[in-house]
Amino acid sequence: MSYSIPRDVFLLLETAFNHDREKAEVFAKAIECSIQAIENQADERITHKKEALKSELYNELRGELATKEFVRAEIGEVRAEILELRAEVKQNALLLKILIGVTIFGLTLFNPAFIKLVELVLK
Secondary structure: OOOOOOHHHHHHHHHHOOOOHHHHHHHHHHHHHHHHHHHHHHHHHHHHHHHHHHHHHHHHHHOOOOOHHHHHHHHHHHHHHHHHHHHHHHHHHHHHHHHHHHHHHHHHHOOHHHHHHHHHHHO
16 A cells, blocks of 8 residues: 655645755655555564464463364263263163062062962962
């Protein structure tokens, strides 16, 4: 983006150089080039600073954000734990059924009324 001096400023320069238009144009061109150089340098610094900040922010957040691989590994661990828990629940359900069966058998076997019934059936 080029910069040009406003008309009224150019007229002031022309007056300052005793209405010597060539000197005023040269001086105006020097001012315009200086402003353009300052603007370009500012743009470069802004771009450099923006890249540096972006890089710094990325490096700081990279440690805090979960990556896809991390999430997938965690999901795999959770799935493995769920499978282990299911196996434990099935095992506990089987043990509970056995315990209930033994309890019912024991209560039935040691019940005096049941013993009399068995004695009557066996006679």
